[in-house]
Amino acid sequence: MSYAKMHRPPSPMSRNESELADRSGRQLQTMGSEDNPVKKLQLLCLSTGATGILVLGRMLRKRDEDGNKNLNLDKFIESIRDTGMDISVSDATKVFEYFDPNGEGTINIDELLDHVRPVMSDSRIKVVENCFKKLDKNNDGHVTVKNLRSVFSIKNSSRYISGEDDEEAMFQKFLAHFDEDQTEDGIVTREEFLNYYAGVSASIDNDCYFDLMMRNAYKL
Structure with a gap:
């Protein structure tokens, strides 16, 4: 390979x-x-x-x-x-x-x-699920860019706090994670949300830090 x-x-x-x-x-x-x-x-x-x-x-x-x-x-x-x-x-x-x-x-x-998909602890899965539920206004398993924009916050990010990036620039970088594979419908499914955060989870060793990051980002 x-x-x-x-x-x-x-x-x-x-x-x-x-x-x-x-x-x-x-x-x-x-x-x-x-x-x-x-x-x-x-x-x-x-x-x-x-x-x-x-x-x-x-x-x-x-x-x-x-x-x-x-x-x-x-x-x-x-x-x-x-x-x-x-x-x-x-x-x-x-x-x-x-x-x-x-x-x-x-x-x-x-x-x-x-x-x-990298294994996540039950507590990590739960907080990811809760974040998606907050975004999923229609409870249909799909969220839009509009849903993300209305909830997702980067104000606790070190890059935002330090002034390295402004809020809009950081939001666009976040959206790029979902758009870079030429997604045409602007829709993120529950599975895609979980797949993405399973990758993020694999990069973070501490459960408490992951939980805090998610809660801050989605205002839980």
């Missing part, structure tokens, strides 16, 4: 995200050909920062044309290529076979994302 990062413009990263990306890249370099292919895919996503899992999820859903949440090998490989990840057909096939041990010819998107 080639461990080059995704071929798309880099997202604006926090220091923690940059450290996560560097750490994940180093871990990839030490993995052998027989190591867990799912762990490799996770690290490849994280080597791009918090948006890696988000982009992977969107590309998988994009190829699920009939909405049954299952993909065959060809569509799975197309999805991986859509992300821009530099992964060989052989290694992508190993990931596919991991989720299709009985050789049925399809894998389930939900199952794959559940395994690739």
Whole structure:
């Protein structure tokens, strides 16, 4: 497997995200050909920062044309290529076979994302869910840029407090995390929100700090 990062413009990263990306890249370099292919895919996503899992999820859903949440090998490989990840057909096939041990010819998107998404503690999942619920005014599992703008706050950010960035500039950088993969509808789903913050969570060791960051950002 080639461990080059995704071929798309880099997202604006926090220091923690940059450290996560560097750490994940180093871990990839030490993995052998027989190591867990799912762990490799996770690290490849994280080597791009918090948006890696988000982009992977969107590309998988994009190829699920009939909405049954299952993909065959060809569509799975197309999805991986859509992300821009530099992964060989052989290694992508190993990931596919991991989720299709009985050789049925399809894998389930939900199952794959559940395994690739970095594990979060129950307390972290709860605060992320509560933030999304506050944004989801219609309770339909979707939030818009307007919803985000009405709630999301960067006023506790060190870059804002220090004057390095103004509020609008920082908000646009935040939106870039969700827009950089050419999302056309301006909609963020619950899954995408969770995928993004699973990446952010992986860059933060302390549960209390993660909880405080989320509560400050979404005014819980």
